[in-house]
Amino acid sequence: MEESIAAGGLDPISAFALVGAIGVGAQWLAWRLRMPAIVLMLVAGILIGPVSGIFDPDRDIGPLYEPMISLAVAVILFEGGLTLSLNTLRDAAEGVKRLVFIGAPLGWLLSALALHYAAGLGWESSAVLGGIMIVTGPTVIAPLLRTSRLARRPAALLQWEAIVNDPLGALAAIAAFEVIVVLRTATDWGGAFFELATGGLVAVVLGAVGGYGLSWALRRAKVPEYMKVPVLFVVILAVFAASDAVLHESGLLAVTIMGIVLANANLPSYEEMRRFKEHATILLVSGVFILLAASVDFTALGQLNWRAAVFVAAVVLLARPLTVYGALASTKLPWKERTLIAFTAPRGVVLVAVAGLFGERLMALGIDDAVLIGPLAFVLVAVTVIIHGFTLAPVARALGLTAAETPGVLIVGGSRLTVALAEALKENKVPVLLTDPNRTSLRAAREAGIPTFFGDILSEAAEHRVEILNYRTALAATNNDAYNTLVATDLAPEFGREFVYQTAREKAEHVRHALPASLGGRPFGDKSTYNMLNQRMWQGWEFRVTGLTDEFTLTRYRDQRPEAVIMAQITKDGQFQFVTDDEELRVPAGASVVALIPPAELEKIDAPRKGGGQGEPTGGGPGPTSTAKPAAALPK
Numbered sequence: 001m002e003e004s005i006a007a008g009g010l011d012p013i014s015a016f017a018l019v020g021a022i023g024v025g026a027q028w029l030a031w032r033l034r035m036p037a038i039v040l041m042l043v044a045g046i047l048i049g050p051v052s053g054i055f056d057p058d059r060d061i062g063p064l065y066e067p068m069i070s071l072a073v074a075v076i077l078f079e080g081g082l083t084l085s086l087n088t089l090r091d092a093a094e095g096v097k098r099l100v101f102i103g104a105p106l107g108w109l110l111s112a113l114a115l116h117y118a119a120g121l122g123w124e125s126s127a128v129l130g131g132i133m134i135v136t137g138p139t140v141i142a143p144l145l146r147t148s149r150l151a152r153r154p155a156a157l158l159q160w161e162a163i164v165n166d167p168l169g170a171l172a173a174i175a176a177f178e179v180i181v182v183l184r185t186a187t188d189w190g191g192a193f194f195e196l197a198t199g200g201l202v203a204v205v206l207g208a209v210g211g212y213g214l215s216w217a218l219r220r221a222k223v224p225e226y227m228k229v230p231v232l233f234v235v236i237l238a239v240f241a242a243s244d245a246v247l248h249e250s251g252l253l254a255v256t257i258m259g260i261v262l263a264n265a266n267l268p269s270y271e272e273m274r275r276f277k278e279h280a281t282i283l284l285v286s287g288v289f290i291l292l293a294a295s296v297d298f299t300a301l302g303q304l305n306w307r308a309a310v311f312v313a314a315v316v317l318l319a320r321p322l323t324v325y326g327a328l329a330s331t332k333l334p335w336k337e338r339t340l341i342a343f344t345a346p347r348g349v350v351l352v353a354v355a356g357l358f359g360e361r362l363m364a365l366g367i368d369d370a371v372l373i374g375p376l377a378f379v380l381v382a383v384t385v386i387i388h389g390f391t392l393a394p395v396a397r398a399l400g401l402t403a404a405e406t407p408g409v410l411i412v413g414g415s416r417l418t419v420a421l422a423e424a425l426k427e428n429k430v431p432v433l434l435t436d437p438n439r440t441s442l443r444a445a446r447e448a449g450i451p452t453f454f455g456d457i458l459s460e461a462a463e464h465r466v467e468i469l470n471y472r473t474a475l476a477a478t479n480n481d482a483y484n485t486l487v488a489t490d491l492a493p494e495f496g497r498e499f500v501y502q503t504a505r506e507k508a509e510h511v512r513h514a515l516p517a518s519l520g521g522r523p524f525g526d527k528s529t530y531n532m533l534n535q536r537m538w539q540g541w542e543f544r545v546t547g548l549t550d551e552f553t554l555t556r557y558r559d560q561r562p563e564a565v566i567m568a569q570i571t572k573d574g575q576f577q578f579v580t581d582d583e584e585l586r587v588p589a590g591a592s593v594v595a596l597i598p599p600a601e602l603e604k605i606d607a608p609r610k611g612g613g614q615g616e617p618t619g620g621g622p623g624p625t626s627t628a629k630p631a632a633a634l635p636k
Contacts, residue, residue, distance in 0.1 A: 009056065009059050009060050010054070010055060010060045011060070012060065012061055012062075012064070014060075015055060015057075015060040015061055016061075018048065018054075018055055019055070019286075019287050019290045019291060019294075020283070020286070020287065022041075022044050022045070022048060022286075022290050023041060023044075023283075023285075023286025023287050023289065023290045024282070024283070024286050025044075026040040026041045026044045026286065026290075027040075027041070027282060027286055037286075038140055038289065038348055038381065038385055039382075039385055039386065039389070041286065041289045041290060041293065042289070042293050042378070042381070042382060044290065044293070045289060045290045045291070045292065045293020045294045045296075046293050046294070046296060048290075048294055049293060049294025049295060049296060050294070050296055050297070050298050055294050056294070056295070057291050057294055057295045058295065065291070065295075066360070068287075068291070069288060069291065069292075069353070069356070069357055070251075070357060071237065071240070072284040072287060072288045072353070073252065073288065073353050073354055073357055074236065074237075074240040074251060074252055074255045075233075075236060075255075075280055075284055076284055076285065076288070076350060076353060077170045077252055077255055077256045077259070077350075077354075078236050078255040078256065078258060078259040079259065079280065081255070081256040081257065081258065081259020081260040081262075081263065082259040082260075082262060082263045095153075095157050095328055095331055095333055096156070096157055096160040096161060096164070098327045098328055098331065099157065099160075099161045099165075099324070099327050099328070099341075100161065100164050100165060100168070102326065102327040103161070103165075103323050103324065103326075103327035104134050104165055104168050104169070104172070106322075106323050106326050106327060107133070107134050107319065107320070107323040108130050108131050108133075108134055108172050109130070110318070110319035110322055110323055111129070111130035111131075111133040111134070111315065111319050112126040112127055112129075112130030112131075113126075113130075113319075114130075114311055114314040114315050114318070114319045115129055115130055115311065115376070117314075118307060118310045118311040118313075118314040119307050119308060119310075119311035119372070119376055120307050120369075121369050121372060121373075121376075122367065122369050124180050124362065124367055124370075125362060125367060125369050125370050125372070125373055127176040127179075127180070128173050128176045128177050128180070128358050128362065128373070129173070129355055129358075129359075129373050129376065129377065130172075130176075131169060131171075131172030131173035131174075131175070131176050132169050132170070132172070132173040132350075132351050132354050132355050132358070132377075133169070133315070133347070133351065133380070134165050134168055134169035134172055135162070135165055135168075135169035135170070135347065135348070135350050135351050135354075136158075136161060136162045136165060136345045136346065136347065136348075140346045140347070140348040140385060141158055141159055141162040141346065141348075144346060144388060144389060144392055145158065145159060148392045148393035148396055148402070149393070149396075149402050149407075149470070150340075150392075150396050150401055150402060151396075151401045151402060153333075153337060154337045154340050154341055154396075154401055157337075157341055158341060158344060161341075169350070169351075169354075170252060170256055170350070170354055171253060171256060173354060173358060174250070174252050174253045174256075175200075175253075177358055177361065177362070178199060178200065178247065178250060178253075180362070180365065180367075181247075181361075181365065182199075184365050184366070185365075198246070198247070199243075199246055199247025199250045200247070200250065200253065202243060202246045202247065202250065202254075203243045203246075203247065203250040203251070203253040203254040203257070204253070204254070204257055206239050206242055206243045206254045206258075207239060207243070207253065207254040207255065207256065207257025207258040207260075207261065208257055208258070208261055210235055210236075210238070210239040210254070210258045210261075211257065211258040211259070211260070211261025211262045211265070212261055212265075213235075214231070214232065214235050214258075214262065215261065215262055215265035215267055217231075218267055219265075219267060233280075235258075236255055236258070239251070239254050239255055239258055240252070240254060240255050242254075243255075285353075288353045289352060289353065292352055292353060292356045292374075293378075295356075296374070296375075296378065303371070303372060303375070304372065304375055304376070304379065308375075308376060308379055311376065311380075312379060312380055312383050312384075315380060316343070316345075316383075316384065316387070320342060320343070320345045321342040321343060323342075324338060324341050324342035325338060325342055328341075336399045336400065336401060337401060339399065340395065340396060340399055340401055343395070344388055344392055345384060345388070346381075346384045346385045346387075346388040346389070347377075347380055347381045347384050347385070348381065348385075351377055351380070351381055352374075352377050352378060352381050355373050355374060355376075355377035356373075356374045356377065358370075358373065359371070359372075359373035359374045359377075360374075407431070407470070407471060407472030407473070407575070407576070408430060408431025408432055408433065408470050408471045408472070408473075408576070409422075409425060409430060409431070409432045409433075409471060409472075409473045409474070409475065409576055410432075410433050410435070410457070410466075410468075410471040410473070410474045410475070410491075411432060411433070411434050411435070411474075411475045411477060412435050412436070412457050412474070412475065412476045412477065412478060412484075412487050413434075413435075413436055413441070413476065413477040413478035413479070413484075414434055414435075414436035414438065414441030414442045414443075414444070414445055414452075415441065415477070415478075415479070415530075415534060416444075416534055416537045416538065417477060417530075417533050417534050417537050418434060418445075418475075418477050419434065419444050419445050419448060419450065420537060420542065420543050421543055421567070421594075422434050422445060422448075422450045423448055423450065423543070424543040424544070424545050424594060425545075425576070425594070426449075426450060427545070428545045428570060428592065428594075429574060430570065430574065430576045431451075431470055431471070432450065432451065433451050433452070433453060433466065433470075433471065434450050434451070434452045434453075435452065435453040435454075435455070435457045435462070435466070436452075436454070436478070437454070437455055437456045439454050442454055453465065453466055457487060457491075458486070458487060458490055468494060471495075472495065472499055472576075473495065473499045473500075473501070473576060473577070473578060474487075474488070474491045474495050474499065474500045474501070474521070475501045475502065475524060475578070476488045476491075476500075476501070476502040476503070476521060477502065477503045477524065477530060477533075478530070479530050479531070481503075481505040481506055481529075481530075484502040484503060484505075484520065484521075484530075485502065485505070485519050485520035485521075487502070488500045488501070488502045488519075488520045488521030489519045489520055489521075491521075492521065497521070497522075498522070500521035500522065501521045501522045501523070501524040501578050501580075502520055502521040502522075502523070502524060503524050503525075503528070503529060503530040503533060504523050504524070504527045504528055504529045504530075504532075505520075505529065506529050506531070522578075522580055523580050524567070524578065524580075525565055525567045525578075525580070525596065526565045527580070528565075533596075536596065536598075539598075539599065540598075540599035540602070541596050541597060541598050541599065542596070542597055542602055543567075543594060543595070543596055543597075544564075544594075544595055544597050544602075544605070545570065545592050545593070545594050545595075546592060546593055546595070547590070547591070547592045548588070548589055548590070548591055548592065548593065549589050549590070550589045553589070554593070557593065560601075560604075561595065561597060561601050561605075563597075563598045563600070563601055564595040564596065564597045564598070564601060565595060565596045565597075566579060566593050566594070566595045567579070567594050567595060567596055568593070568594040569591055569592065569593050569594065570591060570592040570593075570594065571591050572588075572590040572591055
């Protein structure tokens with residue numbers, strides 16, 4: 001170890017620790033800065049690699065480098081296959097199907113043409129990299145959509161295109177690569193075709209057998225709960241290795257097929273696999289990208305010339321728009337949405353990882369220009385991520401394709417309490433959606449003009465019909481504590497646990513009967529239960545939104561309304577946030593507080609206005625404090 005450090009290198013353990021810390025750290029920092037993680041990982045990998053020389057994968061990891069990349073890419077492609085539900089695709093919009101069935105082959109062709117004529121690559125390298133370029137980066141699209149706040153339809157088209165084309169792009173690249181391998185190693189065309197057909201058939205069979213076998217074992221409870229994820233991981237590696245032994249790199253096809261089979265098996269254990277793929281993808285994507293960025297050879301980048309710039313311009317300005325306009329021709333999609341989709345195609349980690357792997361494999365076959373595949377992939381990813389990361393939101397606003405400017409509140413459960421809260425928020429221009437699986441519970445909300453969704457918020461219908469990107473905060477407030485806990489737990493990964501709330505649970509007679517404290521969301525309001533809060537509503541309590549000024553401060557507000565329960569605050573720019581205690585209250589002048597106020601204090605507030613007096617200042621300009629009175633027709 002001392003000799004390695006003295007020579008300027010790291011021992012393998014230190015190298016692995018550094019890759020993990022830098023990769024996950026870059027992901028976390030990107031989340032804090034609300035920017036694409038791939039940009040920070042790219043910069044971090046290059047800084048610790050070719051710039052500073054702190055880490056060199058070939059030097060510090062040695063022979064483990066290539067097998068690690070291969071296995072990591074295999075797991076990433078399995079995760080891509082695991083997202084491809086045929087039922088979901090069948091129910092998807094016509095535009096998604098066209099972008100997949102027409103756009104993917106057309107994009108492969110146009111990308112290969114751009115690589116050959118603009119970048120100057122041979123047809124073999126162009127065919128492989130062109131196939132990978134079908135992928136538009138699902139790990140990049142998701143955070144971009146969240147920060148840019150697109151309208152539902154273009155956001156759904158971009159997201160589903162990225163998810164579905166993720167495995168298809170890998171399959172296209174694998175198919176092109178296998179054809180090249182067989183043609184270059186076989187002695188005759190008949191032998192080449194037989195070897196390719198045999199290897200492809202074995203890969204498909206192994207992937208299908210692995211997927212069906214694992215789904216059978218999980219469905220029949222042949223694997224205990226605590227071993228499901230380890231068994232899944234081992235089966236992935238076994239299928240990959242077995243297929244690869246028959247035909248080189250066919251293991252990538254096998255694990256992708258296996259993921260697709262499991263995605264469509266309707267397993268009760270799918271949630272465990274979903275968590276596995278989320279956690280594994282974050283770790284492996286981070287690790288693979290740091291390794292690839294650290295191994296970038298500046299001499300290889302130096303081989304790029306003006307043709308690289310022409311290639312990127314051809315992809316962004318010609319290949320992608322022609323693909324989208326061609327795929328969506330004769331559809332009813334408005335031209336603005338087609339234009340936005342046509343000029344939005346950020347590439348991501350999968351492109352770089354798979355391109356780097358196949359670039360090395362093609363070079364090993366004696367294809368000299370394959371040395372440019374890795375650098376071209378890096379350049380394309382960097383340029384598209386930066387361009388779309390900084391221009392998607394402004395372009396969408398210019399085209400009028402953004403969702404609500406102010407992040408809203410999703411309220412689960414229709415009741416006297418939630419309808420009154422929703423009315424108060426709506427009056428103050430905070431977007432709100434009220435959902436309930438009971439249509440009768442939504443009657444009062446519909447009569448009040450509040451947007452509603454009839455159905456279970458956890459259902460597949462809600463996934464397709466509810467514009468989740470429009471809402472930053474969720475509140476579960478039904479009369480069922482267990483359901484509230486389930487909803488809050490399920491929505492936490494989507495919204496972030498700090499933005500998911502629920503009404504306090506009823507106290508169980510015995511601690512062992514209580515729901516685990518680790519489940520559910522944050523407490524709502526003053527930690528009152530659903531029944532306590534609704535009882536207040538029947539007693540005449542009302543929600544009021546009051547603006548604060550330099551004169552009418554929070555302290556004065558508290559003095560005048562000592563019994564009021566402050567539930568939330570609205571900032572000057574309309575940002576909404578629930579509060580659970582006074583420590584969270586930081587309400588400057590110009591902001592507003594949302595409070596539940598008892599009848600006695602309401603009389604004092606309304607008395608001056610009834611008598612023709614001035615009333616309290618509201619901080620939001622002249623006029624009375626906004627109010628939301630529950631209607632008598634509201635159900636209990």
